[in-house]
Amino acid sequence: METELNDGLGRRVALHAALADPARLRIVDLLLVGDASPSELAGLLSMPSNLMAHHLKVLEGVGLVVRSRSEGDRRRTYLQIVPGVLDALRPGAARPAARVLFVCTANSARSHLAAALWRRASEVPAASAGTHPAASIAPGAIAAAERHHLPLPRVKPRQVAEVRSDADLIITVCDRAHEELDLKTDVHWSIPDPIRAGTPEAFDLALEELDRRVENLAPLLAPAAAN
Template structure:
């Protein structure tokens, strides 16, 4: 018989204790959808910055959330759900959509990968776009997709204005696009730009991050 180690048991107790508070449970519910800055969480919850900071520290200490600096506005940080934070706890469906629209700045890597992965995970249509589209899809994204058995479409990146529909469920996958489109609605995934490093490892990490998020979100979105 495998006996759970004392440290693992204590970590599990800490997660349950952190989730026992209504405000922290609400924060985690939001983080299951996407990444939020403390300012965005404060607006969602309507609480003081000092109280929010306390709740966020508790969630981070319990291993439920992590944070990192924005690649757009360096003064901003984003909270995200820690990998495996909710193993054994399954959130319910929260959104209905006619189509899922993935948006990044250049529509050359992250949004293209997200839309392609979504097509394999859900029957709900997906599309991608950029706020300032590039001339072509990044070769590193194409190669990373192929390494994982996925083909990206051959079409050129498209602008958000060209493809967006009023009924789209929008998922921004780029900090700069999210900050540029503040107030648009939808959810945000704060995913680092693999083009900054340009390595196979960076693109593979991005692919795996998006794949995990798509797998988690797809069962929670129902067809409108």
């Protein structure tokens, strides 16, 4: 038991040491609400790439962040917080939002599931759209929603320009959409495309990951006051 306590204490010390630098704490705050590539983080923080690489090496070294390869251009990587590592740390007070708009490529699976999960978790309205809308919602997404008792409106996928309003908080849930969307996005979630695998397990995993992201972000947003 004493060994286990000492191991736990050492882990806490390592995490606190990694977060003791203001720049690394700012990186973690950004990654808590969405994934980003190293170059995107460097741009957001006005930080030289070599210094960003140093800070990311420290955060990765203590197991705070991990990388995943983009499903879009296959060259860049996206960083994300390891689930559960920072359960006690969240950014500050709730931010007002008029509506959350979830965007993926086809608007046939991830964005619809994310919007449905959001409606269950938050009073902030939600909508979804795609950069290249499909003809209909993917049957796998419909089946996954039914398995998890998640109400999923059977609406036709729509193009971003048809849905977006200036007040929307835009969340991309697809690497390709994030990379090609000609709009400033507020948050990015790098969620693998379940349609590629086409299995119930792939859709369930996507739904589970979206649910985790929604549960993390929902407390940080509050309905915007009506004009």
